[in-house]
Amino acid sequence: MKKQLLLTGGNGFIGKNIRESFLAQKYDIIAPRSSELNLADTAAVDNYFKTHQFDAVIHAAVKPGHRNAKDPTNLLYTNLRMFENLARHTDRFGRLINLGSGAVYDSAADNRLVTEDQIGLRMGKDDHSFCKYVVHKQIENIKNAVDLNIFGIFGKYEDWEIRFISNACCKALFDLPITLRQNRRFSYLYAPDLMPVLDYFIEHEPKFKCYNVVPDEETELLQAAQTVLDVSGKKLPIQVAHEGYGLNYSGSNARLRKDIPSLCFTPLKQAIAGLFSFYCENKKLLNYNLLLRDK
Template sequence: MKKILLIGGTGYIGRNIKEYLESLNYIIKSPTSSELDATDEKKVRDFLSKEYYDVVIHSAVDNSCTKLYKDNSKVLYNSLNIFYSFEKNKKLFGKMIYFGSGAEYNKENDIKNVSEEEFGNSIPKDEYGFAKYIIAKQIENSDNIYNLRLFGVFGKYEHWKSKFISNACCKVIKGIPISIRQNVYFDYLAIEDLCKIVEWFINNKPKFNVYNVTTGKSIDLLTIAEMINGYSVDKLPIYVCKDGLAKEYTSSNQRMLNEIGSFEFTNIEDSIKELIDYYNENSERIDMYSLLY
């Protein structure tokens, strides 16, 4: 069984991956930030020198959309520091799985069924997207680092105060109408499917350095809201604040499917039902003030 180092294990993606892999008896070490300052290249080198890891999973993220009350001015600096602290020491581990973002394609434009070959046609203007873009460029020339480019991943442990699907689930449970700034098409992947895909990358040698990790199917927010609203005791209003459609955010997953073979994605209705059940079980943690304001 491969030995795995997980960075960002207390975050949404990392927590789910850790839970999933541990259920399969993988050997995982996931240091906290107090145990390993991943922004310090020397500390990362010293840490990696003590023990060999077959796989490093880099799920640490510095993203302003989930840091509503924190300093967001160092998103670019911290994101690059964490990545390059490991990239510089890549000879000390087998391979690294890094989670990129569809924001690498520049979210100021329509990102519609985009393929990996289209990367680089436009440079992101925001700090988060620009950091991901720089890192993706570096990974293109790496011999043991792989970029799993995520677009929309939803499920338990995500930041329900800001993430649409979880936020809508919590509102329905509390009897609050669902609001949508503007309808838009996304490609949403269930977190349980991402965990299975990550396991494939742990145990196989990919042909490419970069993969769009999506379902390959688009769905709009209004349709999702209507699905979620079906679980309300009384049918709640759904408010769409602005007419028309915002810029699309979807991708082709053909490169990934060509390599991993057939993959049965979880039906989004089933995943939403599971998420509703999860929030019902943890309803005491849902802060009404945060949902309203």
């Protein structure tokens, strides 16, 4: 009998990738829409768990606060309430796998190859960073929970208007110059590479309360842009607004590697080639005019 999982945020970028991965064949994934289960509504969540029980919960739901968000208000309140509404029912599932963020280290700081024991050295002032910090501190006190820190993640279904690698792919597709404010170093994770990590923590008891889920190598934005051009076969300009490097946003995966030594990550060129092919096949869904202005 398959293990039954509750997936929150199943209609979001990461959620859609989870639902299309091998996890959907291996497990029975229940992914209610927000109209079916409002995670910010305590009474609704309480009633839901009266009649539902799961082997694990993958918490991928989040109210976004990025520059393309339709409603960036009440971000801290909503995201904390969604998490707490799940956390109060840990007796109704085997494990809570929270998809956290590198922002737990403070997204306004220069974070380069940070390690999990550096969490708490800084506490971010913006709502997003502070929320990730508070959730992490809660997870430290929840027996059956683990926090997975994702720094940069890319893949199909992400917001191509603002997410750099997808935006670069789409611009190349329409023969537009690739633009960036400043070169930065990221720990970019290809979305399919998250799935074996989730599978491991569904099946195994975590040794630690949090892990950085990042590949072995950093990716520079200029490197990613050039790789997009190499994959597309086009000779287009790469326009950089400011010289030098911006703040780093990368983490060390030493802890994750130690627990899952067999873990493999897709090479950057192969990952971008797959993503570029996706946009080639779905070009009609893109809006050329929205690519003409950077948000």
